[in-house]
Amino acid sequence: MPTPARWLIKTALLHLILGFGLALMRAGQVAGLVPGMASTLWLPQLHILTVGWLTQLIFGVAFWLFPSPAPGTQPSARLIWIAYGMLNGGVLLRVGAEPGLIPESLQTWSLAGTAALQWGASLLLVVHFWGRVRPK
Amino acid sequence: MSTISIWFVRAALVHFAIGATTGAWRLAATGGALPPVPLTLRPLHVEGMLVGWVCQLAFGVALWILPFSDRVSSDRRLWVAWGLLNGGIVSVVGAQWGATPALQIVGRSAEVAAGLLVLWVLWPRVRALPARGHG
Numbered sequence: 155m156p157t158p159a160r161w162l163i164k165t166a167l168l169h170l171i172l173g174f175g176l177a178l179m180r181a182g183q184v185a186g187l188v189p190g191m192a193s194t195l196w197l198p199q200l201h202i203l204t205v206g207w208l209t210q211l212i213f214g215v216a217f218w219l220f221p222s223p224a225p226g227t228q229p230s231a232r233l234i235w236i237a238y239g240m241l242n243g244g245v246l247l248r249v250g251a252e253p254g255l256i257p258e259s260l261q262t263w264s265l266a267g268t269a270a271l272q273w274g275a276s277l278l279l280v281v282h283f284w285g286r287v288r289p290k
Numbered sequence: 291m292s293t294i295s296i297w298f299v300r301a302a303l304v305h306f307a308i309g310a311t312t313g314a315w316r317l318a319a320t321g322g323a324l325p326p327v328p329l330t331l332r333p334l335h336v337e338g339m340l341v342g343w344v345c346q347l348a349f350g351v352a353l354w355i356l357p358f359s360d361r362v363s364s365d366r367r368l369w370v371a372w373g374l375l376n377g378g379i380v381s382v383v384g385a386q387w388g389a390t391p392a393l394q395i396v397g398r399s400a401e402v403a404a405g406l407l408v409l410w411v412l413w414p415r416v417r418a419l420p421a422r423g424h425g
Binding site: 204208212219220221248251261262263264265266268269270272273276277279283284287288289290 | 291292293296299300303306307310311313314315316317318320321322323324339344347351355
């Protein structure tokens with residue numbers, strides 16, 4: 155299995171645990187055992203599971219499984235690493251940037267930052283994989 | 291990769307790019323960095339990501355990778371399914387745009403029909419093969 159695939163899949167697994175952990179914490183908040191409001195972390199938990207886990211797992215498996223790019227069209231390996239950093243940075247910043255967890259003055263730019271990071275990662279991944287969706 | 295899978299997977303990538311763009315806009319708008327996403331565009335994120343991206347990608351990869359994929363691209367049921375699925379997504383999003391519940395029903399019906407067609411093709415392909423030492 156190529157190195158980027160292994161990093162994407164292993165990081166996806168870590169996100170799965172983080173997502174389940176947040177769900178457990180929210181359950182504790184609902185039961186009154188953990189301080190805080192359960193609704194605060196609902197959207198970050200959803201994004202950790204859908205972006206950090208599911209989407210990252212998909213692209214990790216696709217990196218390993220999809221046909222190689224046509225000769226002479228090999229995209230730079232740097233592209234996938236930049237996408238990896240942006241995707242994970244964006245998802246983790248999403249947790250920290252949730253309104254209610256940081257000062258209001260920082261919310262605008264932290265939410266814009268997490269949006270830009272995840273959007274940039276998504277486009278880089280599409281660019282990388284587009285040429286690999288082809289006959290073997 | 292078979293031709294029909296290429297169409298499903300590339301369409302899924304297009305939905306992913308559109309869904310991610312709408313989602314990023316919504317997120318940035320939550321903090322006030324961008325103007326709010328119009329209500330009519332919101333299904334582009336949820337519908338596009340859930341049906342257009344995840345379901346469609348799964349269809350494309352399954353058609354390619356499950357056993358007995360020879361001549362799968364010449365199966366007309368799958369081309370109809372591709373059209374119904376993507377037409378259904380466009381209809382569901384368009385229904386929100388024009389606030390027309392009838393179009394929503396048309397779109398959802400098309401998605402159900404697409405799912406049934408893919409099920410019809412894939413069901414007999416999900417079966418045991420001669421053992422190859424997997425234990």
